[in-house]
Amino acid sequence: MASVIEGNEENGFSGESGAVRIQERLQKRHQARIEDAERRKEAKESHSVAEEKSEYFSSTFNRERACIEELLSSCSGAERAVVTEKLEEATTKTLQLQKFLNDSMQFLTQYELRQAQAALQKLQTSLSETKEEALPRKKFAFRTRTKAADKASAQDAHPPPRDEGTPLETSRTQVDGAAPAEQCGFSNMTSEFITKTAEEIQKRDVLLTHLTNCKVRLFGSPSTLHLKHIDGCEILCGPVSSSVFVDNCRNSVLAFPCQQLRTHNTTDTQVYLHVTSRAIIEDCRAVSFAPFTWSYPTLEEDFTVSGLDRARNNWTEVDDFNWLAAGIPSPNWTVIPEADRKANWDS
Amino acid sequence: MGLLTILKKMKQKEREMRLLMLGLDNAGKTTILKKFNGEDVSTISPTLGFNIKTLEHKGFKLNIWDVGGQKSLRSYWRNYFESTDGLVWVVDSADRLRLEDCRQELSALLLEERLAGATLLVFANKQDLPGALSKEAIREALALDNIKSHHWCIIGCSAVTGENLLAGVDWLLDDIAARIFTAD
Ligand SMILES: Nc1nc2c(ncn2[C@@H]2O[C@H](COP(=O)(O)OP(=O)(O)OP(=O)(O)O)[C@@H](O)[C@H]2O)c(=O)[nH]1
Numbered sequence: 031m032a033s034v035i036e037g038n039e040e041n042g043f044s045g046e047s048g049a050v051r052i053q054e055r056l057q058k059r060h061q062a063r064i065e066d067a068e069r070r071k072e073a074k075e076s077h078s079v080a081e082e083k084s085e086y087f088s089s090t091f092n093r094e095r096a097c098i099e100e101l102l103s104s105c106s107g108a109e110r111a112v113v114t115e116k117l118e119e120a121t122t123k124t125l126q127l128q129k130f131l132n133d134s135m136q137f138l139t140q141y142e143l144r145q146a147q148a149a150l151q152k153l154q155t156s157l158s159e160t161k162e163e164a165l166p167r168k169k170f171a172f173r174t175r176t177k178a179a180d181k182a183s184a185q186d187a188h189p190p191p192r193d194e195g196t197p198l199e200t201s202r203t204q205v206d207g208a209a210p211a212e213q214c215g216f217s218n219m220t221s222e223f224i225t226k227t228a229e230e231i232q233k234r235d236v237l238l239t240h241l242t243n244c245k246v247r248l249f250g251s252p253s254t255l256h257l258k259h260i261d262g263c264e265i266l267c268g269p270v271s272s273s274v275f276v277d278n279c280r281n282s283v284l285a286f287p288c289q290q291l292r293t294h295n296t297t298d299t300q301v302y303l304h305v306t307s308r309a310i311i312e313d314c315r316a317v318s319f320a321p322f323t324w325s326y327p328t329l330e331e332d333f334t335v336s337g338l339d340r341a342r343n344n345w346t347e348v349d350d351f352n353w354l355a356a357g358i359p360s361p362n363w364t365v366i367p368e369a370d371r372k373a374n375w376d377s
Numbered sequence: 378m379g380l381l382t383i384l385k386k387m388k389q390k391e392r393e394m395r396l397l398m399l400g401l402d403n404a405g406k407t408t409i410l411k412k413f414n415g416e417d418v419s420t421i422s423p424t425l426g427f428n429i430k431t432l433e434h435k436g437f438k439l440n441i442w443d444v445g446g447q448k449s450l451r452s453y454w455r456n457y458f459e460s461t462d463g464l465v466w467v468v469d470s471a472d473r474l475r476l477e478d479c480r481q482e483l484s485a486l487l488l489e490e491r492l493a494g495a496t497l498l499v500f501a502n503k504q505d506l507p508g509a510l511s512k513e514a515i516r517e518a519l520a521l522d523n524i525k526s527h528h529w530c531i532i533g534c535s536a537v538t539g540e541n542l543l544a545g546v547d548w549l550l551d552d553i554a555a556r557i558f559t560a561d
């Protein structure tokens with residue numbers, strides 16, 4: 031029976047081909063053993079790399095922590111000016127430590143992570159305690175609001191799940207009543223020149239979507255600005271009091287002052303920026319930055335309306351959320367060389 | 378240490394609550410946290426990692442965790458779930474284009490085992506913007522009425538004016554306290 035003969039051959043008991051097979055099999059076993067050993071060695075090495083990394087992490091983390099603790103304890107009894115300076119340094123260092131922890135998350139164990147988080151939390155607490163002690167400030171802002179807020183307290187509180195489906199609609203909060211849903215902006219335009227005046231956009235949330243080859247001038251100070259699906263456009267805007275949110279933008283030139291810039295899925299775009307806190311990019315490529323230089327007659331007034339600090343422009347500090355490697359600059363954004371910057375906005 | 382001191386210490390520990398603040402990027406989480414604490418909100422940057430704030434309120438010690446909401450950070454959210462008493466979900470009420478994203482992220486969170494016991498407070502933030510949706514509209518868009526697994530509440534607020542922040546936190550604390558400090 032064919033199957034039996036086959037079986038024998040498989041076991042290597044018959045004929046010449048059987049002997050060859052045994053050899054082959056031995057060879058294979060040997061090979062497998064070598065590979066296995068290799069794998070184990072590799073695993074061990076990568077394990078020790080991980081160990082090394084986490085060792086580096088904990089020694090750096092502890093050193094920094096000790097340094098901050100020392101700063102804090104040296105505050106007691108010191109002069110006010112000195113304390114202010116020390117506290118500032120401690121705050122900065124704590125922030126850096128937070129960032130370091132975040133960057134290190136990938137290779138830390140849950141245990142290490144939690145330990146570090148707990149340590150950081152303790153630092154934050156003693157930082158604010160030291161601050162409170164050395165530089166007591168006025169009562170928290172929200173305490174003074176207590177009365178008004180208490181009145182509005184939890185009116186939409188939802189009862190436990192068993193009461194689902196009978197929502198309480200007793201009274202609407204003031205903010206809701208005052209908010210007729212109206213949006214400001216435009217969408218789906220090609221090859222147009224669009225302007226908006228201060229009266230149209232002042233203190234409003236402005237949304238521009240699906241614009242192609244358009245030139246846009248927004249004179250005035252909106253509360254916030256969203257740009258989505260922008261291609262080949264030049265969009266200039268007055269001071270935005272909070273954040274500018276950009277998504278899916280390409281081959282464009284943007285210019286505005288703002289508090290935060292949040293850029294996503296954007297490529298080949300220039301941003302002439304005044305930003306008082308930070309600009310960030312995520313999933314972006316070939317985005318380049320230069321300081322904001324556009325000007326128009328009421329720019330100064332609009333700056334005042336926006337509340338933005340004219341003297342603080344952090345346009346060179348761009349955080350790339352896809353590039354958290356410390357020390358190596360992100361390849362996804364650049365500074366526009368001075369010679370290549372746009373000087374004339376009227377053309 | 379005397380027994381009384383130990384008891385007092387334990388008691389203090391008991392009155393601690395851990396709140397986790399999440400939401401899409403740009404929702405206003407950090408601004409809410411800082412406003413709440415009476416700090417300057419004009420210098421806030423998009424959060425690269427997380428912020429922790431410890432503050433006393435109504436006799437409770439609140440540990441508030443504010444974690445960055447950028448897409449690239451959302452996979453880290455789970456590192457913060459453990460022993461959360463209250464989840465604060467912050468929504469930019471004027472960001473209509475991302476409401477569906479917002480709904481999906483929230484509903485995924487509510488399936489998390491480690492958040493199963495937590496009370497949910499939804500802040501419909503940025504109500505000061507003329508284009509903001511009302512909290513009723515947000516409630517519908519996020520399908521909050523389908524939530525059977527958690528105690529929840531939605532409150533319209535503004536981190537810029539401070540409106541209703543306290544009301545929201547008070548509701549949250551009351552709900553949590555009723556659940557975990559029943560002997561008090
Ligand atoms: N008009 C208005 N703007 C707000 C409000 N709350 C926050 N903002 C603005 O919205 C932007 C984003 O706020 P953040 O607090 O940084 O948002 P976040 O949720 O912490 O964002 P990530 O850290 O990226 O997760 C900032 O420019 C704030 O000034 C609000 O109630 N009204």
Ligand SMILES: [Mg+2]
Nearest residue numbers: 406407423424
């Ligand atoms: Mg934040």
